[in-house]
Amino acid sequence: MFENLSERLSQTMRSIGGRGRLTEDNIKETLREVRMALLEADVALPVVKDFIAKVKERAVGTEVNKSLTPGQVFVKIVQSELEAAMGEANAPLQLNTQPPAVILMAGLQGAGKTTSVGKLAKFLTERQKKKVMVVSADVYRPAAIKQLETIAEQVGVEFFPSSTEQKPVDIANAAIAAARKQFVDVVLVDTAGRLAVDEDMMAEIQQLHSSINPIETLFVVDAMTGQDAANTAKAFSDALPLTGVILTKTDGDARGGAALSIRHITGKPIKFLGVGEKTDALEAFHPDRVASRILGMGDVLSLIEEVEQKVDKEKAEKVAKKVMKKGQFSLEDFRDQLVQMREMGGMMGLMDKMPGMGKMTDQIKGQMDDKMTVRMEAIINSMTPQERRHPDVIKGSRKRRIATGSGTQVQDVNKLLKQFMQMQKMMKKMKGGGLQKMMRGMGGKFPPGMFPGR
Template sequence: MAFEGLTERLQGTLDRIKGKGKVSEADVKEMMREVRLALLEADVNYKVVKQFINSVKERAVGQEVMKSLTPGQQVIKVVNEELQALMGGEQSKIAVADKAPTVVMMVGLQGAGKTTTVAKLANHLRKEHNRSPLLAAADVYRPAAIDQLETLGKQLEMPVFSLGTEANPVDIAKGAVEKAKEEHRDYVLIDTAGRLHVDEALMGELEQIKSEVNPAEILLVVDAMTGQDAVNVAESFNEQLDVTGAVLTKLDGDTRGGAAISIKAVTDTPVKFAGMGEKIDQLEPFHPERMASRILGMGDVLSLIEKAQTNVDEERAKELEKKMRSADLTFDDFLEQLQQVRNMGPLDDLLQMMPGANKMKGLKNAQVDESQLTQVEAIVRSMTKQEKDDPSVINASRRRRIAQGSGTTVKDVNRLLKQFEDMKKMMKQMSSMQKGKGKKKGKQMNPFSFMQ
């Protein structure tokens, strides 16, 4: 996952200073040396690193830290705030033109993920902002670029404007804007051509499109996997086109994260969105404060809550909570809970958002195998209604039947049944403790132990 190495290095450094009642200049200097190395290793631009270290050092040896009651924690607060400021301080939202449609030009090098990002952004605008976008296929050079956008448009049930591969991209862009006006569309998202590197022909064409359709937003799509190169690309495009924002793709991959930290400082262009996976709904608004928290190992609780609010039925969740408190959970409830969690996205991504997840025993570097969840689902679905409501009736012959019906083994069925019973026992204990009836500490459980 992105930032993993950086998070570990920074956390180790911050932990050493956190508990200190007194922080000397020497402590700050030593810590800054470690932070500097960690950022450079994460492929953060060296000028950006220098600027960041100076800003933190200046504040960390100032009065706000030295005279505070908890100097160690105050230093961490300074690091967090400066990291946020470096990435833009606050979320930068997508533009809305005074008069519809709002024209958005998507630009970038070939292979950065422009076409997919156009579709993801269209999906985001419809779902989160109730907008009706028109997609424009203006990349006439890359084989199958138009086909790809039309396929994504069908998938989203959204219109795609195209004049084929023989048309001039400038005419396509102008035609799309006219079409959007006729159909009263809110947004026009123009998928432009890319090259393997920045060249005059590419820039000339993009400048022409820009002057003809006067976009409210020029979003540069950059591949976070390319690290420092992504920042250089951003500089080149920004010089020629005055880019208004960046979209970082593949931020879910094994990236060092340097591009996310450097782009705003180097180009003065905010990162507006981050691609967190290949699926059409895996595009998230970029929140500098949340990203800083994740980088420093403090988790990203707000994003986790937002995902839950979007994907979990609140009324049903309250009912399930009541059942859990009374330890009256059935396998049907368990299955429903499992599905709601899976709807929130890949489980290892959710784990990354939990504060201190990388330090929790058994969860550090957890690779949650989704196929194990599918197996659990299959086992539960092979049970009868009576068995789901009252697992105590599941004898040896029933276990064999369930294993056969779910394509698993009796051992797998036994493990899940034991896990379910342990979970119910733990709920009972927790419920008793909350009521003040029991002082006995409940056995700690790993919520993903049924997959080990």
């Protein structure tokens, strides 16, 4: 998400960030670039106008003139205005009510509403230790009820059964009554979607809302629809007292216009981002971190949180001890690293969150895509346990067998083994106190073999 916008803006910010002095002319030129970047990212025109006006007002005022580094201050102004446009701080769910706290999910068909119910259920169970129940009030699609039941089973939460013969209001009320008896903390109510906003749909969901009086009413919208996402959110916001938005499919949206427009147009905060298909691919939305990523400054806090949640600490510790003590590093250890990297959003996902990696990401995109790590993993999986522990036994016929088994070429197997040997050498140097010596010797450069294709 934000790839195109980030590329344009960070380029523009770099050029002005180094300026010792800002003039009306170079601010005007930079603002024109920023305006074009936002419009190309499909940000709504009123949002762009408001954003540019605010940045200009602050930039030509005393704020910049009094500073010793005006260029850097200008970048800070753009960053803080990006944050303001998206809502300044994370807006958490308000669950402080007599249990069960009821959350109503609304949205158009195909926006990923049912999947988001499952993701949110998992998020609340794992991160906030809540007992969650899900229920489908979509009486028009039996498949939607079945889909939610399957997802509930996957994420390990309570599912309240419903059928197409029932009325949505009756289903929701029955689920809430059952949740009270079972001491459930949160009830997530999935509702029917339509292909477009229509009066019948709005009347039905308004009736459902007034009957169950949810503490949170979340609008689920597809980020890839750009400005339309903000306009649809506005239509729902006018009909329902929305408390927030879940922006889905952000991993497929390189522009990011919806994220920058929704808050301004609806006045409602984005609370979560759907960042993939897996049930754990839901992130709390932090405008400050997103603004930092847009300007190519990385997002260290999100990276740390991801490592905390997804890295198998025991396994990592075991490998670290083995490397530090004996200098040993097997192909199985290498494969485990690749798997963990993929679970954290892949190599590119990790690099996007690292400060200063914006430029580098472009340089090595061709040789570091995530397809390559999947291919490397397939090659290692096609080896026998003995071959993974003793890769020196892998010669001609074995290489051909491994290549056939993994659907790759012999040269791919050769490349992987070469990279692994380089990595193994590096690990041997880390044995004992060798890490500090190695880092000094590298002079800040990456060692060979650290990145695929190098």
